[in-house]
Amino acid sequence: MKLDYHMHFEKGSYDEDWAEGFFEAAKQRGLDEIGISEHSHTFPEFQELYYHDLILDDSFIGKFQQKWLKSNKFKYTLDDYFRFMEKLRKRHPNVRTGIEVCNFQQQDKVHDILKDYPFDYVIGSVHFLRGWAYDSSEIKAEWDRHPLEDIYEWYAEEVEKLAESGEYDVLGHPFNIRLFKYLPDFDVTPYLERVARAMAKAKMVVDINTGTYYRYPIQEISPYPDFLRMARKYDLPIITTSDAHKPEDCGAYNAEAVAYAKSFGYTELVHFEQRRRTFVKLE
Template sequence: MKLDYHQHLEYGSYELDYAQGFLETAKERGLVEIGFSEHTHTFVEFEHFYYDDLILDDSFIGSFQQKWLKKNKFKYTVDDYFAFMEACREHFPVKTGIEVCNFQDQQAVGELLGKYDFDYIIGSVHFLRGWAYDSSEIKAEWDRRDLRGIYEQYTEEAEALCAAGHYDMLGHPFNIRLYQYFPDFDVTPYLQRVVEAMRRADMVVDVNTGTLYRYPVKEISPYGDFMRLAHEAGLPVTINSDAHRPTDSGAYHDMAVEYVRDFGYTETVRFTKRKREIVPLS
């Protein structure tokens, strides 16, 4: 079954004409169902988490992130989102998801998420000690950091997300390869720690083509070493595009299916109201 649960409307608006582009592309690529998983920075309810957690001083990182928080952020309520998803469902099968950043106050995050009837919730590591490591505008910060320290911090943040118990999927695991900073040390212990944390939390792997077509690394996340461990541990997978533009809905889906088949996967997960249905990969 062709599904794609990781798509974003943030570059446009909650207007049907804009969303229709995602739906039409999904149809053309043979998807039978999609899910939007808006970033939490879309919603006013989550604004304070960002101001609590991000570096917002006058440093190189802080100066950029101050501007980032004021650009196209916190423009809707979660109720606005649910209402718009209902409108979209009149035109195509659409599930309502959300992608939540690795905020430090996970208890408060859980209380907020619990107020809404999502079909699935993605937890993603987007910040390392308040640094938005995937932002190209501050990519130079990578040259100032110890890569072993980045792997440790990423792993700790992923473990904390999993342990919080709020999430159905871990978004794009180990996308810290996105700018081609490859380690010269054995990262297997870090991969194993995240796989084990996901196993304990009964979470699904977001096999994400976004790093293939949006970032210099040009590979599907998670990369092969993680995928081997994930399959050995029995972690389920979903195949997702991380589309931020209508033309990217379902992007490289067939390639990603073949990718996970190489590791032994034959099934994927369909979500409805946080309940799972195991369906064949296609």
């Protein structure tokens, strides 16, 4: 079965004709099923959490992130999202409704937001380190201000918090901290092990994500081989995803993601429905 469970409508709107492009791309690439995983910054229910966690002072990071929060954010409610997904389901009965939630520090408030909605799956992703949106090219210079060992420590800490909360089915794009080619010259095994151990305890799934291959300088599928090898050691299950932000990218490089997973001995994917998981053949 060919699946893609990580994509976003944020470059467009809740318009059925525009969204149809995702399904057309999925058909062209031979996908059997897709799931939409809107970013939590789409929804005003999460707005307070962003303003609590992000650096928003007069520094170059703060000024950029102030503008980022006011650009195309918080424009649909969760109720709007579910109503729109119901419309899409009339044309595409098997489409799944997911969400990608940032690594907020107040996980109790995340729980309160999510608990009343029937998601098929919930992705938790590390997008911020100490309030810094590290994957934003506009503030990439901040990377040069921190020892890379600190970045790996902070990343592992954030995954451990996500896992400990028990709120998430999937870890989005694991170890995408490599995205700008800041590569370690030290042994990262302890960090890889900490993340894998936390995920195993929380029964979280690995997101084999091609977004870092076609959207970032690193040009590699996440997670990179060292972590996927660790994931196999801990028997962590997988999904394959494109992290598409535009219709034409739905399913992008799915064949490459499948081949990559198979090279580490994976033969099955997780299929989600109403937070329940079954295993299907990886093909």
